[in-house]
Structures are given as structure tokens and as C-alpha cells.
Amino acid sequence: MKLNRRQFVVSATSALAMPAVLRNAYAADDIKFVSILDQSGGLDIYGKPMVDTTKMAIDEINKAGGLLGRKVDLKVYDPQSTIQFYTQFATQASAGDKADVVHAGITSASREAIRPTLSRFKTLYFYNTLYEGGVCDINNFCTGSTPAQTVEKLVPHTMNKWGKKVYIVAADYNYGQITAQWVQKYVKDNGGESVAVEFFPLDVTNFGPTIKKIQAAKPDMVMSALVGGAHASFYRQYAAAGMNKSVPIASTTFGVGNEHKLISAAEGDGMICAYSYFEEIDSPANADFVKRFKAFAGDGAPALNELAARSYEAAYLWAEAVKQAGSTDRAKVTEALRAGLGIDGPSGKVQIEPKTNHAVQNVYLAELKDQSFNIIEKHENQPPTDTLLVCDLVADPTQSTFKFENGLKAAGIDI
Amino acid sequence: MDLLVSIIFQIVYVIANLALISLGLAIIFGMMRVINLAHGEFLMLGGYTVVVATNNGVNIWIAILILSPLVVGLIGIIVERLLIRFLYGRMVDTLLATWGLSLLFIGLITSIFGASTATTISPPLGVITIGEYTSSGYELFLIGITILLLIAVFLVLKMTTLGLVARGTMQNAEMASALGVSTSRIYMLTFGLGAAVSGLAGGLLAPITGVLPTIGTVYIAKAFITVISGGMAILAGTTSASILLGAVNGVVSFVTGPTLGEVALLLAAIILLRLMPRGITGSIFRKSL
Numbered sequence: 001m002k003l004n005r006r007q008f009v010v011s012a013t014s015a016l017a018m019p020a021v022l023r024n025a026y027a028a029d030d031i032k033f034v035s036i037l038d039q040s041g042g043l044d045i046y047g048k049p050m051v052d053t054t055k056m057a058i059d060e061i062n063k064a065g066g067l068l069g070r071k072v073d074l075k076v077y078d079p080q081s082t083i084q085f086y087t088q089f090a091t092q093a094s095a096g097d098k099a100d101v102v103h104a105g106i107t108s109a110s111r112e113a114i115r116p117t118l119s120r121f122k123t124l125y126f127y128n129t130l131y132e133g134g135v136c137d138i139n140n141f142c143t144g145s146t147p148a149q150t151v152e153k154l155v156p157h158t159m160n161k162w163g164k165k166v167y168i169v170a171a172d173y174n175y176g177q178i179t180a181q182w183v184q185k186y187v188k189d190n191g192g193e194s195v196a197v198e199f200f201p202l203d204v205t206n207f208g209p210t211i212k213k214i215q216a217a218k219p220d221m222v223m224s225a226l227v228g229g230a231h232a233s234f235y236r237q238y239a240a241a242g243m244n245k246s247v248p249i250a251s252t253t254f255g256v257g258n259e260h261k262l263i264s265a266a267e268g269d270g271m272i273c274a275y276s277y278f279e280e281i282d283s284p285a286n287a288d289f290v291k292r293f294k295a296f297a298g299d300g301a302p303a304l305n306e307l308a309a310r311s312y313e314a315a316y317l318w319a320e321a322v323k324q325a326g327s328t329d330r331a332k333v334t335e336a337l338r339a340g341l342g343i344d345g346p347s348g349k350v351q352i353e354p355k356t357n358h359a360v361q362n363v364y365l366a367e368l369k370d371q372s373f374n375i376i377e378k379h380e381n382q383p384p385t386d387t388l389l390v391c392d393l394v395a396d397p398t399q400s401t402f403k404f405e406n407g408l409k410a411a412g413i414d415i
Numbered sequence: 416m417d418l419l420v421s422i423i424f425q426i427v428y429v430i431a432n433l434a435l436i437s438l439g440l441a442i443i444f445g446m447m448r449v450i451n452l453a454h455g456e457f458l459m460l461g462g463y464t465v466v467v468a469t470n471n472g473v474n475i476w477i478a479i480l481i482l483s484p485l486v487v488g489l490i491g492i493i494v495e496r497l498l499i500r501f502l503y504g505r506m507v508d509t510l511l512a513t514w515g516l517s518l519l520f521i522g523l524i525t526s527i528f529g530a531s532t533a534t535t536i537s538p539p540l541g542v543i544t545i546g547e548y549t550s551s552g553y554e555l556f557l558i559g560i561t562i563l564l565l566i567a568v569f570l571v572l573k574m575t576t577l578g579l580v581a582r583g584t585m586q587n588a589e590m591a592s593a594l595g596v597s598t599s600r601i602y603m604l605t606f607g608l609g610a611a612v613s614g615l616a617g618g619l620l621a622p623i624t625g626v627l628p629t630i631g632t633v634y635i636a637k638a639f640i641t642v643i644s645g646g647m648a649i650l651a652g653t654t655s656a657s658i659l660l661g662a663v664n665g666v667v668s669f670v671t672g673p674t675l676g677e678v679a680l681l682l683a684a685i686i687l688l689r690l691m692p693r694g695i696t697g698s699i700f701r702k703s704l
Contacts, residue, residue, distance in 0.1 A: 236538065
């Protein structure tokens with residue numbers, strides 16, 4: 001909004017002249033939707049498309065008349081891939097902006113940094129990234145896919161296709177560590193062997209020693225849970241050593257940062273991934289969504305992936321709950337969501353599962369070819385069975401914990 | 416046997432990588448005593464030069480070997496004229512100024528190209544096979560070019576008039592000035608040379624690591640540790656420190672993993688500097704270049 005000096009003086013004096021009560025009523029008129037997602041730093045490859053689709057969702061909701069007759073006001077913060085900014089912005093969103101809902105967090109580390117803050121301030125929280133599962137928090141809706149929905153399908157499919165010896169490479173923080181344990185569990189459950197597990201700090205760019213180790217271990221396939229812009233160079237160096245021809249890669253993260261557009265077709269062809277959304281899903285709802293997004297984001301619109309699509313769908317899940325509750329009150333909206341509320345989005349039906357506050361959703365397996373994903377399998381209405389093993393918010397709605405904090409073994413899951 | 420050869424190849428590559436990212440800094444810091452905190456961004460700018468040039472249809476080899484040192488060298492000269500030349504001898508001030516410069520470059524590049532990785536360039540050259548093991552041909556090329564670069568810098572400093580005058584100016588600027596040397600010009604050219612070498616390094620690494628506005632932060636700490644561990648002599652220092660730290664990092668990375676590999680590198684540098692506070696060339700190879 002542009003404001004010249006005269007307009008500023010006029011509006012400032014009128015604001016000052018307005019009685020305090022009226023002014024508050026005026027400010028309270030808009031519904032406040034805060035989004036905290038990394039748009040710079042190493043995690044920007046995930047955050048920027050998520051912000052674009054969130055903006056589109058709010059824009060559409062407002063064009064359709066807003067919610068409860070009120071406009072939805074979107075405020076976006078950029079924590080710059082820095083955890084410290086997450087806690088700062090979460091506090092700002094709750095205490096300063098008095099947000100009605102916060103959609104935030106990409107890495108599990110950032111989620112765990114802000115979840116307690118938002119609980120304490122009683123601010124409704126949506127986390128829309130695929131993650132390792134295990135959050136059991138009445139205030140936190142985790143709409144992304146979890147390992148029991150995706151990895152459980154991905155591991156047997158790729159092991160049947162490529163062989164039973166799996167080499168695991170993963171990012172060195174809670175997501176990578178716990179996801180690596182899920183992979184080990186599913187490999188074992190399917191009669192395979194995890195020959196090695198290796199973790200990488202997020203700023204590692206030289207994967208040479210690891211690629212040699214993979215060659216020495218002679219696995220049938222590599223499972224990657226690498227995260228961020230620096231780690232994308234793994235796929236490039238792997239292909240440069242000719243390894244993509246002999247030992248294929250499956251991944252739990254490749255593609256949600258649109259990495260398949262960053263590396264060439266020759267480097268990426270043949271990789272297999274499993275997510276709850278791919279831009280290539282062939283349905284009228286998705287075709288319409290993709291078309292609207294390209295029109296909304298204009299030239300240079302990023303490719304769409306699960307994180308981006310789910311951010312859009314989660315905004316609608318929340319909006320639908322507000323409509324049904326007839327209020328933005330946290331307790332009422334939570335209740336509406338937990339009554340098994342669902343929407344039909346570009347990925348298909350997405351429905352809240354009340355025992356875990358996670359989503360029942362469709363899952364697709366796809367193979368990369370010429371920088372786009374060809375869908376090879378579809379699994380409908382997958383429940384979050386991993387989190388269901390450890391969490392029951394219906395029995396005890398006071399919980400606010402991350403059950404897999406100390407790994408799967410500590411949570412009583414055999415790996 | 417094949418495994419051993421390919422592991423040794425990989426360790427040599429790690430060493431070459433360290434030398435490559437450190438050499439430009441060594442020239443600027445070692446000769447001019449200027450702590451250039453924007454060194455990582457010089458590497459980053461070299462990478463972006465290659466990305467922009469190849470996207471506009473320039474041959475990748477021309478982009479890497481000619482354009483990236485040229486562009487970043489020119490940027491270095493401009494930076495020296497506008498900023499650094501007012502700060503010679505004021506180490507803390509240069510440190511702050513170049514830090515600001517580094518933030519400025521990151522901000523500028525982010526606002527022009529966006530914050531995300533901007534490249535689909537793949538490493539040129541094919542695969543080389545050592546028995547059952549394969550490596551990237553481009554890695555072999557990087558090792559070769561690093562050796563050539565070290566030799567070239569040695570020849571420039573040792574054999575040319577410019578090198579002689581530059582070394583003289585760094586040792587005693589007043590005396591050089593009294594003998595009719597334009598010291599201001601020499602400072603400018605030396606800084607430009609350091610920047611050009613950094614730009615070339617950034618360009619060479621672009622196809623293998625990808626390019627991000629913030630990629631400089633990945634390199635800067637390692638480059639400084641290598642240069643400080645090396646000590647006063649630019650070439651002997653950088654080379655010996657790269658060999659030592661690179662070997663430690665490479666071996667430990669193989670045996671355990673990359674996390675401990677980085678830890679071992681830092682630990683080796685700390686022990687080294689405790690035993691030789693003036694770096695390797697402060698104790699041995701003292702008369703070398």
C-alpha cells in the first residue's frame with residue numbers, strides 16, 4: 001500500500017481521534033492468518049512455493065466473500081532458515097498479531113521450536129509438511145504425509161523392483177534420524193537389509209567419500225532422506241560418478257523442493273518417490289488447481305509438490321472448520337476439525353483423523369522421467385497409522401508431546 | 416586395491432578442493448593482510464557468472480575458465496577502489512567492511528535471481544573407472560586445474576616483474592614507492608588477482624555443488640582455517656595446510672561419516688595452531704613463497 005505524506009497525516013489524525021473502543025473493534029474485524037515459512041536460506045526451495053499457494057488460497061477465500069462475512073488478512077514472515085527467528089515470529093504472531101491461526105514450519109526442528117510457544121499462547125497451529133510422524137498435540141494439526149502413509153509403500157515397491165540391500169543417506173536432524181529408523185523398520189519388515197545409514201549436516205556439499213562408500217558396499221538401491229539446497233548436490237555428484245545407472249535411488253524428500261527441476265533429466269531419470277500430491281496427478285480438480293496457480297503466480301511460477309498443495313488444502317481445511325464452527329474461537333474450530341472434517345482438494349480427499357489430529361489422505365508413488373513424475377501407484381484414504389500407534393487424543397485430549405523425540409525404540413516401536 | 420586407489424583419489428580431490436577455495440583468500444590475506452570476509456561471496460559470484468553465461472548460450476568451458484575469473488576480478492578491483500583502499504592497515508575496520516560487503520552481495524544476488532538454487536548445469540566430462548569403482552571425470556579435471564593454478568600463481572609472483580614489484584610493495588610499501596612504484600596500483604591489482612582466483616574457483620565448483628546466494632557461507636570458514644593454518648607463505652602455506660587438513664577430513668569422513676570428518680578437520684587445525692601459532696610456514700618452509 002502506498003501512502004503519501006498527506007494521506008498519512010489524515011489517517012493518523014483520524015485514528016488518533018477515533019475512540020479507543022471503536023478502534024479496537026475496527027482492528028478486530030479482519031480474521032488474522034499468519035504464515036511462518038522459510039523464503040530465504042537453504043530451505044527456501046520448500047518455503048517459496050508453500051507461501052505462493054497459501055497466498056492463492058487466502059486470495060480465493062477473500063474473493064468468495066471471506067469467512068463469516070469478514071476478510072481474512074494474511075501475514076507472512078520469513079524466518080530465513082534460522083530456528084531462532086521461528087520462535088521470535090511465533091511469539092510475535094501469538095502475542096503481537098493475536099493471530100487466529102498460524103500455519104508454520106518446514107523442518108521438524110522448526111516445528112518443535114514453535115509448537116510449545118503456540119500451545120502456551122493458545123494459538124491454533126497447522127504444520128503442513130510431510131514429516132516423521134509422532135506429534136500428539138491437541139493444538140497442532142499435522143496435515144502432511146507421514147512414513148506409514150508413504151515410506152511403507154515406497155520401500156516394498158522399490159525393493160521388489162531393485163533388490164533387498166538398501167543404503168540409507170539422511171539429513172542430520174530429527175526428521176532424517178527418525179525417518180531413517182522408519183526406513184530400517186520397513187526394510188526389515190519386508191525381508192531386506194539396511195547395509196548402512198549415514199547422516200549429513202545440512203551444509204555438507206561434498207558427497208564424494210559417501211559415494212565411494214556406496215560403491216564399496218554394493219547395495220541394490222539407495223534411500224535418500226536428504227534435505228535442503230546444499231544436499232541437492234548429492235544427486236548431481238552421484239550421477240557424475242555414473243552411479244545413477246547402476247544403483248537407483250528412492251527418496252522420501254526428493255521433489256518436494258522441486259529438486260527434479262534443478263537437476264537434469266539424465267541425472268534424475270528413474271528415481272522413485274511417494275507423496276500425497278504430485279503436480280502430474282491426472283484429475284479434473286488438479287488440472288483446474290494447476291491452471292489457477294499458473295495464472296495466480298504468473299511467469300516463473302514454481303512447480304507444485306506435496307508441500308505446496310498441502311499448504312493450499314490446509315488453508316481450506318481451516319476455513320471450512322471456521323465456517324462450520326461459525327467462529328474463529330480456537331476451541332470451536334478445533335472441535336469442528338476433529339469431528340472428522342474433510343475437504344476435496346487437488347490431491348483428492350483430505351480428512352482430519354481425530355485421534356491424532358493428522359490427515360487421512362491419498363498417497364501416490366511416482367517415477368521420475370524427463371524432469372516430471374509419472375504416477376505408477378495410487379493408495380486411497382491412508383490413515384496415519386504410525387502416529388496412531390502412540391497417540392490417542394480422543395482418550396486424552398490434554399496431550400502436547402512429540403512421541404518420537406527420542407527415536408522409535410523409545411516410543412516402543414521395534415526397528 | 417581398486418578401493419584403495421579410488422579412496423586415495425577421493426582424498427586428493429578433497430585436498431584440491433580446499434586449496435582451490437582458499438587460494439584467492441591466501442593472496443588477499445597473505446599478501447595484503449586484508450581479512451576479506453566477502454571471500455565466500457566472491458566464490459558465489461563466480462558460480463553465478465557461470466550460470467548466467469551458460470543460460471545465455473555461452474560455452475560452459477569459456478564461462479568457467481575465462482568469464483568467471485574476469486567478472487569477479489573486475490568486481491574485486493571495483494571493491495578495492497571504492498572500499499578497501501581507504502582501510503589499509505586498519506584490520507578490524509576491513510573486517511567489518513567486508514562483512515557488510517558479504518551481506519550486500521547475498522542480498523543483491525537474492526533480489527536479482529531469487530533465493531533458490533539457480534542452476535541446471537551438470538558437470539561436464541564423463542565417468543572414469545578405477546576397477547570396480549567409478550568417479551566423476553570432472554573431479555579429476557578439478558584436481559588437475561588446481562595444480563595448474565598453483566603453478567600459475569607461483570610463476571606470476573616469482574617470474575614476472577609485476578610479481579616482483581607486488582612482493583616488494585607488500586614487504587615495504589614506502590621503499591617501493593620511493594623507487595617509483597605506484598603502490599596504490601599494485602594493491603589494486605593484487606586484490607583483483609585474488610578476487611579473480613576466487614571467482615575461478617567458484618565457477619569451477621558451480622557444476623558440482625550447485626549455486627545458491629548463501630553458498631559462500633559453506634566455504635568461508637574452511638577457507639579461513641586453511642589460510643591461517645598455512646601461515647605467511649601464500650603457496651607453500653595453502654598447499655601444505657590443504658594437504659594436512661584435507662587428508663584428515665577425507666580419511667575420517669571415510670571411516671566414520673561427514674559429521675566427524677568436519678570435526679576432525681577443525682580439531683587438526685586447533686592442534687596445529689597450538690603447536691605452531693604462526694601456521695605451518697611460520698615454523699617450516701619459512702623462506703618459501
